[in-house]
Each structure stands twice: as structure tokens, then as C-alpha cells.
Amino acid sequence: PQTIFLADYTPPAYLVEDVHLTFRLAPSATRVISRIRFVPNPDAKSRDFFLHGQELTLIRATIDGAEVTPEITEAGLTCAVPDAPFTWEAEVEIDPAGNTALEGLYMSNGMYCTQCEAEGFRKITYYPDRPDVMAPFTVRIEGDAPVMLSNGNPTGEGRGWAEWTDPWPKPAYLFALVAGDLVAREDSFVTMSGKEVALRLWTRRGDEGKTAFGMEALKKSMRWDEEVYGREYDLDIFQIVAVSDFNMGAMENKGLNIFNTSAVLASPETSTDANFERIEAIIAHEYFHNWTGNRITCRDWFQLSLKEGLTVFRDQQFTADMRSAAVSRIEDVMALRGRQFREDNGPLAHQVQPDSFVEINNFYTATVYEKGAEVIRMLKALVGDDDWRRALDLYFDRHDGQACTIDDWLKVFEDTTGRDLSQFRLWYKQAGTPRLTVTDDFAEGTYTLTIKQQTPDTPGQTDKKPMLIPVAVGLLNPNGDEVVPTRVLEVTEAEQSFAFEGLAAKPIPSLLRGFSAPVILTRDTSAEERAFLLAHDTDPFNRWEAGRALAKDVLTAKVTGRDGPERPYLDALAALLRDEGADPAFKALALRQPGEDDIAQTLFDAGHSPDPDRIHDAAETLKQQAAEHLQDIIPRLAAEMTIDAPYAPDAEQSGKRALRLGLLDLTTRLDGGAEAEAVHAVADNMTLSLGSLGCLIEAGRAEAALAAFHARWQDDALVLDKWFTTQIVHAAPGDAVSIAERLSRHPDFNMKNPNRFRAVFGALAMNPAGFHAADGSGYRLMAEWIARLDPVNPQIAARMTTAFETWRRYDGDRKQMIRGALEGIARTPGLSSDSGEMVARILG
Ligand code: BAL
Ligand code: ZN
Structure with missing residues (x-):
């Protein structure tokens, strides 16, 4: 190829x-x-x-x-x-x-x-x-x-x-x-x-x-x-x-x-709240392409993020306007970290604007889409709302009917603002997630933040230059008042200091508010400070972030056998759940633990070889601890989440259902699934039905419910996809591979349908401890099906290889088994260039 x-x-x-x-x-x-x-192109270099x-x-x-x-x-x-x-x-x-x-x-x-x-x-x-x-x-x-x-x-x-x-x-x-x-x-x-x-x-x-x-x-x-x-x-x-x-x-x-x-397609009986939200966003996304993509298109496929990054950003703005801006920002960042950071920190890392490809279908990625949208978000933060709108007007006027480049796009901003954006352009050309390390100092009323930046090497790219990184910062005083409102610091050097003068006491910094740049920021922060920010930060994203960071500290400590900040975390969670001013959707997000894959990457970054089973056990233990710690709050709060109105997939009702299901997940740890069974029996919408079914699976009492669910929905392909997925995602790690294997032989399994294929094998990849089973059975099953799908649908087969993209994190045995699985795919006679390119890049 x-x-x-x-x-x-x-x-x-x-x-x-x-x-x-x-x-x-x-x-x-x-x-x-x-x-x-046809007419000859006067600008052409040949007449072939x-x-x-x-x-x-x-x-x-x-x-x-x-x-x-x-x-x-x-x-x-x-x-x-x-x-x-x-x-x-x-x-x-x-x-x-x-x-x-x-x-x-x-x-x-x-x-x-x-x-x-x-x-x-x-x-x-x-x-x-x-x-x-x-x-x-x-x-x-x-x-x-x-x-x-x-x-x-x-x-x-x-x-x-x-x-x-x-x-x-x-x-x-x-x-x-x-x-x-x-x-x-x-x-x-x-x-x-x-x-x-x-x-x-x-x-x-x-x-x-x-x-x-x-x-x-x-x-x-x-x-x-x-x-x-x-x-x-x-x-x-x-x-x-x-x-x-x-x-x-x-x-x-x-x-x-x-x-x-x-x-x-959506209905309350067959679609979850998350489905409704996704559908609204995708309809907006495709419609918005009419201007950002169709009227102004890309000159070549290296410019893909010109239309995709911008259109994702526009659909994110739309969702923020239609629903809760804070909740949608947190969800966007969770998705970015879950998919794009994972990509950016492994062998498939690539630029938002790649320099080369074998198969362009392999570059419809989280980096081109979601990191591309973050780049646009930073650009808007740097130029401000007024110049953003003036620049967009100029873009539409100047380029309507044309096939454009990312340089054309940036030129519009340079012409509108007079700014030189050459350093900002590095966001398109340097792959990898920048690391920011922050230290601080307080003396004589002046608080100084020192920020170092470094972008790690990625395949084919070393010695990265410092980028222009907008870091939104606010300062709180120790009683929780905001003493310095949000200010965007423009970090341009490898190391740079920013001073805040005239402060009466050492403030508590709220850094990277709203997740103002797609970076990994670290600063030595005590559990007390994180709990303080979870309670007091005026920036909702950073409130959530503080809770998530605490949860990560707890989980990583558990896995590595250290003492972690369980107590501050659980107390902060209890305080948040008791806070009547806090939005149920926000509480539901705070209750969700960081994913097992996220913990694996964090441990790897800290020099450990992550053990998927230990991570899973730590997550389960913490859930059990949370259930016990919060057991006085849960029943009352859950009762408050009952909705006495016809189903509506709006932000308010979805938030309440999300919290109710988050609480049900904890209750299941205490009652073995009794309440989940009751909720499942009367659920009149798919959100509660599927959510409670997941709890029942985890409690090991879902056999009858799964059979009834299949009988009821066997003619509805989209619901049947959920039936396949939920059994694998919620399976105990030791069972996940055998369940996926059994479901791949189910009469309703059809590998020619991409949704159904993903419902089984995408789901297996979403059960990290199951997929990474120590005997290698998850790797073998995945590789076997990728090879089988490849001649039928190379695009989906190639996409599924990303299940293996994190392989270098793991221990020697797992690495060797994954390498064997990937080499097996590579040896498949007649393998498509789609899958061939992906396997070669993953193996590196
Ligand atoms: N252009 C491919 C599908 C999408 O991004 O909308
Ligand atoms: Zn698109």
C-alpha cells in the first residue's frame, strides 16, 4: 500500500x-x-x-x-x-x-x-x-x-x-x-x-x-x-x-x-437519556456541516480537522446551550480523556493535521475530531468572543464555495486580530498531550505560579517545541471566596512564572478552569485542598475535577498498596450529595468513579505496570466503601429523584435519572440487587430499565431479567444491541471473554452489521479487566474476530484494532500475548490496507 x-x-x-x-x-x-x-485547471502542474x-x-x-x-x-x-x-x-x-x-x-x-x-x-x-x-x-x-x-x-x-x-x-x-x-x-x-x-x-x-x-x-x-x-x-x-x-x-x-x-431513532421505551443526548448532538453536528464542511470544504484529507474539529466544537456549543453548559463540558472532557488522551499517549498518537497516511479512513479519530475541537476552543479563548464571531464571519465570506486548508482558517484569525498565530499552529502539528507541572509560592502579598510545559515524544516526533497554552486560573481565599476571578494565562515558554499581587493570604489556586487546554496538569495538592475545591470552587468543571482527582488518588493508592485519602474523599462526596443547591446531574457525575482504563494510564505514567485485576478490585472496594459511607443519605436522595411527570429526555429529568441510577449502583452493593430488581420490574423507560439491568448483572441475579429483556426486544435491533453490550460490559472480569464468545455464536449476532459487531467486541474492550484476562483469552478472541471481519468490512475491523493500542503499558506476559495476537492479524492472507496500517502502527 x-x-x-x-x-x-x-x-x-x-x-x-x-x-x-x-x-x-x-x-x-x-x-x-x-x-x-471537464475543463483544464489553469493552476495545474500537469495535464495528465x-x-x-x-x-x-x-x-x-x-x-x-x-x-x-x-x-x-x-x-x-x-x-x-x-x-x-x-x-x-x-x-x-x-x-x-x-x-x-x-x-x-x-x-x-x-x-x-x-x-x-x-x-x-x-x-x-x-x-x-x-x-x-x-x-x-x-x-x-x-x-x-x-x-x-x-x-x-x-x-x-x-x-x-x-x-x-x-x-x-x-x-x-x-x-x-x-x-x-x-x-x-x-x-x-x-x-x-x-x-x-x-x-x-x-x-x-x-x-x-x-x-x-x-x-x-x-x-x-x-x-x-x-x-x-x-x-x-x-x-x-x-x-x-x-x-x-x-x-x-x-x-x-x-x-x-x-x-x-x-x-x-429514539423513543423513551427504546432509548436511554444518553442516546437522546447523543442523537441531538449528532443531528446538530451533521446539520452544522452544511456550512463548516459543505459550503466550505477541505482541500485534501490532511485538512480533515478543518471541518471536523470546527463542527465538533459547534455541536458542543449547541449542546451546552440546549442543556447544562457545566455538565456538557464535563462530559466532553471525560470523552476526550477516555478516547483522545488514550490515543495520544500510545503508538497511534498523531497530529491533528497528520503529514501522511496510508488509509484516510484510519484518521477519523478522536485526535482529529475531539482534540481538533479543543484546539478551536482554545483559539476562541485566546481571541475572545467578539473577535471569534468577526473571524467566523470573515471565514464564511472569504471562503464560501472553496476547498480550504487549516492555514486558510488561521489566516482569517490573524487578519481579524492582527495576532501572529505561528506558535498556536503547533497544536495542529505536534502530536502528544502536553504535560504542565505547576508549583507556587507566596511572599509579601504576592502569589506566584510557575508553569513548566513539556510534550512527550510520539511516534516519529521528538524534541517538541513549547506551545501557546491558555491556562484559565482563579484564586480562592481560605474561607472559600474568590479573590481573583478567572484570568487566562498565556503560557508560551518551557517555563514561565505569573504573579498575582496584593493578596492578604496565600490563596488556593483553581487551575485550568473549564479545562481550558487539552493537557495533563500536575501539582502537588493535598487531599484537604482537593476537598476544599470540591466544596467551594466557583468553576463547576474544577469542582468536579477536584472530586475526580481525589478519587484517582484513592484508587491509585489502593492498587499500589499505599494509604489513600479515602476519608476526605468519602466525606467530600457526602457533603456534595447533601448540598441541596447542587444539580443532580452534577452529583451523578461526581459519584462516577474514574474508569479503570484511566487508572491504568495514570499508574503507567507514574512508572508502574498496571494490573487490570487489581485496578478492578480497587474500584469495587471503593464502591463498597462509598455505599457503606453514604448509606444514610442514599434512600432519601434516591426518593427525591423520583419523577412525577411524563418522561422527557431533557437535562433536568436526565440528571435526576442519572443520579438515581448512580445511587442504585451503590445500593446494589448493600442489598445484593433487591432494589434494582424492583426498579427493573416497573421501569417504563429504557434509561431505568437498562440501568437497573446493569446493576442486576453485577449482582449476579440477572438471568431471568436478561431472558425477558431479549424476549421483549428481539425485533428491535437497537435495543438488542444494548442487550449484547450490557452483558459484557457489566460481566465479572473472569466471565467477560466467555460471555462475549458465547454471544458471538448467538443467532442474533451478525458481524456484517457494524452496530452488532461493536455491541459485542467494542463492549469487550470496554471491560478492561475482562479483555486483559491474564490467560490471553480476550486478546485471542478479539484478534480472531478482527481477522474474520477484515475481508467483510475492513473499516470496522481496522477500527477495532484500537482495543490493543495501550499494550505497552502492561506486564511482559500480556505484552507478549498482545504482540502475538497482533502479529497473527498481520499474517492474515489478503489483510486490508486499513487493518494492515493500524496493526503496523500499533506494533510500532
Ligand atoms: N464526515 C463524517 C461524519 C461526520 O463527521 O459527520
Ligand atoms: Zn463531522
Whole structure:
């Protein structure tokens, strides 16, 4: 496989003026007829005509009506062409029914659908499949499906055909086609300039009862983008289609978003509060791409974070506005630490803007997305809200209709503010999570913070330069009043001091408020100081952070056999739960212990080889201690969390349910699951039903409940996914692998469905002590299934290899077994370049 380098970028030889496509649909032999008007690109460095194409059978090709015989390779075709504008016509045949990779045109439950990002369009027809070639498309679909959709506006239909025209020039990765027996929820939206837009949310028959929430989320997103960014929708119709077999969460195809059913379909009976929140965020995310991604797209795939980092940041802002800003920030940071820090601190660490890749699908990562969003958040903090908005206006004005680079983006900010952002740009180019070490000093009324920064070596990158890091700081006095409100310190040197003058007493610092930069910050801090901040900090993120840090101190001490601050931690937790002013959602987050993977990384950073079983035992012991310590508070607080109103997936009710389930988890340690059984028996929503089921599994009394759950939900694929997952995630470590293995033989297991595959094997990776079983059985099972999935769906197989990305943390035996498992995958005959690249990078 070939490595592609950013440094090798050259402009396309030919641009496309317009595209006409005709699809004659047939499951195993669809014909695609293309008519494309090419013009020589005046900025090109060559006149070589090359069209991408994979797994296509070329039936005929003409140039300006004259038949041609192109030279066909595995990657595409070349042909002699005129040195002037010309019309290319081609007919190809493809096999949607045989397409299990779910890239290009494929079939899902009898429905035709597409996924073209990043490079799927080349499996539909010959085309310059690169994002800097943008063109308007007209698409005619012929077939017997009752509903046939493509991008843009409908411009004609008749018996057995439909035509769609998208006037906005777009790259091929935003192309979409859907055809099948679908039903729509219909609605409309009046834009800020008074234009009415038809809205349709399409599903398979039987799922139409799960579309109301998605439609509301769409309308809220459309209004929010107008109000916050002045961005109006630009077609007569906006459509979403729910598809059962889908590699990603969703896809922002122009005017025709395609969604994984799990990311759009929702009902109180079948979806948890977390599902509702995720769905609202993904609908917003895909809608927001209409401006940040579609109207302004990427010049090449090295610029992926230009659209993804920005759009994740925008969807995070939206969620903060729709729900609780504090809670959503904490959740965002938990996700960042759980996935991106893990990636950034292992063999898969890479830049937000990589320099090279083999398979671009392997770079749709937490680093490009979530760290990319953190970079944008820092940029906004550095320039301030007013200049942020002025810069965004300039970005949309200057670059509308273009395929841009991250440099174009930063230039907009330099032009708006007059600031030199060259040091800030290192956030895109230096991989790895920066470490900040903070010390302090107080003398004669002056408090001095000294901050050192260092970014560790990552694969292929050493000797990192100091970055520009915004560190938001506030100071509290010992009675809990804030004496210095939040100030953003700009750290630019390897070591730098900041003085605060005129203080009466040594203050308590609240550092990195709101998690103002994606760094690991350490400072010698006593348990008393952490408990003080948990009680008094005015910054809600840092309040939560103080509690989490205490919990981590307790857990790491337990694992390493030291005395830990149990008592201050448990007392602080009790005080927080008694605090009637604190939000239930916040209490629920504070009650959650840091994950076992997080503790493993922390121990590794401190020079230990983490033992997954000991970490699991420590977590269980602490839960038992918390249950005993809080047993007087739990029943009263749990009763207060009862909701006497119809189910609503809003922030208030979700917060109450989250706390109720957090408390139920502790109660289960005391009553062996009796209350969980009672909650499960009467639960009328999926949040309580699934939450209590998890408690029952951990209590070892879920057999009947699991059987009943399966019987009730066997026809609902999304709920069945939860049934698979919960059994593995909550399994005792010694059972997790055998349960996963047994479930992989269950008649409802289907490796061709990405959601179902993830429901079993993604879940196994989420049970760290189970996956890392000392006998290596977890590694062998995972590797066996990755190798089995690879020829069917290389993207998902490659993604699943990340289960092994933390391997260097572990002891010699585990390392050797993981290496063996990875080498076994690497030896699989015909292994895809997707999985091959990942395994090679993980092995290093
Ligand atoms: N562009 C791929 C799916 C997403 O990030 O929205
Ligand atoms: Zn996106």
C-alpha cells in the first residue's frame, strides 16, 4: 500500500463544471451512466487525466461523443484527452448487494444507500474523487423503489424514475443516493430570511414512531445556527435517512444526511437519556456541516480537522446551550480523556493535521475530531468572543464555495486580530498531550505560579517545541471566596512564572478552569485542598475535577498498596450529595468513579505496570466503601429523584435519572440487587430499565431479567444491541471473554452489521479487566474476530484494532500475548490496507 504525503499535494489537472449521473438500480448489477464536463485547471502542474475508480466494470466510455479505450489500473483509469474543455461519458456496472464494506453504493435491509466519505465515490463511477474538485450534480435514479432520493432539490419524477439537482458545487464525498420502501416524518422550517424549507426524516416502515425527537433536534439546530452564527439553510428541502448498516454515526451529504439508525431513532421505551443526548448532538453536528464542511470544504484529507474539529466544537456549543453548559463540558472532557488522551499517549498518537497516511479512513479519530475541537476552543479563548464571531464571519465570506486548508482558517484569525498565530499552529502539528507541572509560592502579598510545559515524544516526533497554552486560573481565599476571578494565562515558554499581587493570604489556586487546554496538569495538592475545591470552587468543571482527582488518588493508592485519602474523599462526596443547591446531574457525575482504563494510564505514567485485576478490585472496594459511607443519605436522595411527570429526555429529568441510577449502583452493593430488581420490574423507560439491568448483572441475579429483556426486544435491533453490550460490559472480569464468545455464536449476532459487531467486541474492550484476562483469552478472541471481519468490512475491523493500542503499558506476559495476537492479524492472507496500517502502527 502506498503512503500519501501532505507535502506532495498538487492541484487537480482538470476541474469539473457539472456532473450528470443516471443510476439504473438492480441489486447485483446497477448501471451508473456519467456525463461530466471537464475543463483544464489553469493552476495545474500537469495535464495528465486520471480518474479514480475501484471495483467498477467499465462498459463504455466516450469523449465528446467519440468512443475511447482508457487504460485501467487497480486505482482508476487514464486516457488521452483534448487540451480544451470536453465531455466525458461512461457507463459502469457495480454490485451493491455484494458490497459488505458499506462504502460506495450498498444495500442495507433491501434499501440502496451510499457512503462516500472519504473515498467511496470511486466505487460508484470513475471520477476525480478528491475534495478540491467541486461541481453541481444532477442525478436521475431509475428503479422500482417507491422512494428514490439524492442530494439537492427534486427536479422531476415519474413512474420508475426520480431526478434531483444540487446547485451547490460539492466534492464527490458529499454525494448521496437512497432508494427503498421508506416512510417519512414531514415538517417544515422557515429560515431567517423567510424561506420555507421542507424537512423529511425517512425510515424503514415500522420505525416511524421513533422520529419525532430527531425532527425537533433538526429544527433546533437550524435555528441555533442562524442565531449564533448567522448561517441560513440553502436548499428547498433537507432530508435525513436512517440506515441500519452504517460504518459511521452519520454523514453530512449535502441536503441528504444519512444516519446510522442508532444516531437518529429514539423513543423513551427504546432509548436511554444518553442516546437522546447523543442523537441531538449528532443531528446538530451533521446539520452544522452544511456550512463548516459543505459550503466550505477541505482541500485534501490532511485538512480533515478543518471541518471536523470546527463542527465538533459547534455541536458542543449547541449542546451546552440546549442543556447544562457545566455538565456538557464535563462530559466532553471525560470523552476526550477516555478516547483522545488514550490515543495520544500510545503508538497511534498523531497530529491533528497528520503529514501522511496510508488509509484516510484510519484518521477519523478522536485526535482529529475531539482534540481538533479543543484546539478551536482554545483559539476562541485566546481571541475572545467578539473577535471569534468577526473571524467566523470573515471565514464564511472569504471562503464560501472553496476547498480550504487549516492555514486558510488561521489566516482569517490573524487578519481579524492582527495576532501572529505561528506558535498556536503547533497544536495542529505536534502530536502528544502536553504535560504542565505547576508549583507556587507566596511572599509579601504576592502569589506566584510557575508553569513548566513539556510534550512527550510520539511516534516519529521528538524534541517538541513549547506551545501557546491558555491556562484559565482563579484564586480562592481560605474561607472559600474568590479573590481573583478567572484570568487566562498565556503560557508560551518551557517555563514561565505569573504573579498575582496584593493578596492578604496565600490563596488556593483553581487551575485550568473549564479545562481550558487539552493537557495533563500536575501539582502537588493535598487531599484537604482537593476537598476544599470540591466544596467551594466557583468553576463547576474544577469542582468536579477536584472530586475526580481525589478519587484517582484513592484508587491509585489502593492498587499500589499505599494509604489513600479515602476519608476526605468519602466525606467530600457526602457533603456534595447533601448540598441541596447542587444539580443532580452534577452529583451523578461526581459519584462516577474514574474508569479503570484511566487508572491504568495514570499508574503507567507514574512508572508502574498496571494490573487490570487489581485496578478492578480497587474500584469495587471503593464502591463498597462509598455505599457503606453514604448509606444514610442514599434512600432519601434516591426518593427525591423520583419523577412525577411524563418522561422527557431533557437535562433536568436526565440528571435526576442519572443520579438515581448512580445511587442504585451503590445500593446494589448493600442489598445484593433487591432494589434494582424492583426498579427493573416497573421501569417504563429504557434509561431505568437498562440501568437497573446493569446493576442486576453485577449482582449476579440477572438471568431471568436478561431472558425477558431479549424476549421483549428481539425485533428491535437497537435495543438488542444494548442487550449484547450490557452483558459484557457489566460481566465479572473472569466471565467477560466467555460471555462475549458465547454471544458471538448467538443467532442474533451478525458481524456484517457494524452496530452488532461493536455491541459485542467494542463492549469487550470496554471491560478492561475482562479483555486483559491474564490467560490471553480476550486478546485471542478479539484478534480472531478482527481477522474474520477484515475481508467483510475492513473499516470496522481496522477500527477495532484500537482495543490493543495501550499494550505497552502492561506486564511482559500480556505484552507478549498482545504482540502475538497482533502479529497473527498481520499474517492474515489478503489483510486490508486499513487493518494492515493500524496493526503496523500499533506494533510500532
Ligand atoms: N464526515 C463524517 C461524519 C461526520 O463527521 O459527520
Ligand atoms: Zn463531522
